[in-house]
Amino acid sequence: AQSVTQLDSQVPVFEEAPVELRCNYSSSVSVYLFWYVQYPNQGLQLLLKYLSGSTLVKGINGFEAEFNKSQTSFHLRKPSVHISDTAEYFCAVSETGGFKTIFGAGTRLFVKA
């Protein structure tokens, strides 16, 4: 079974500052990793995913994440955030070849002017 831990429930940051949202996972098998963004009263939108290959994954809206197998982490980063990045961000994991996706508790990113 897998589990996902998002270490910060809320992250306030000023506009144009860099941000890192932390995610750790546990699994006894190989996994795929995902980051999703959710705006109020909306579904989830995929930001990026790691399936295999390069450990640095680039996604939409200027976000990137790095898969670190030894630390079982998949932290999300953006060098300069905008007000419009204010949203809930979910880290998720699924077994390779599996179907179920397990979500972390979410991190609320709040960008201040």
Add this chain to the structure above:
Amino acid sequence: GAVVSQHPSWVICKSGTSVKIECRSLDFQATTMFWYRQFPKQSLMLMATSNEGSKATYEQGVEKDKFLINHASLTLSTLTVTSAHPEDSSFYICSARGPNYGYTFGSGTRLTVV
């Protein structure tokens, strides 16, 4: 890209009535769809995995007789909340596994039971 349409986006119903939520994959076929429930300011909880042409697989603690799932075609899965009660009020989201191992989510349904 892969698009999943979920309908309705919000619904209010009286206690004791049933509500059906539809999830459609618009430009791809989805043999497997997933239904999640999300409480305010919380993460998504997987309720069940919907398999085309067969019975849904429910997660532990989810009442299959209350949350009826039907996946009659490769593009449509429905979730029916039967005999709804106020505690069933929540945000329900479906997702489908699309091409390139991407999961596409519907826009969600806000259910309020009064």
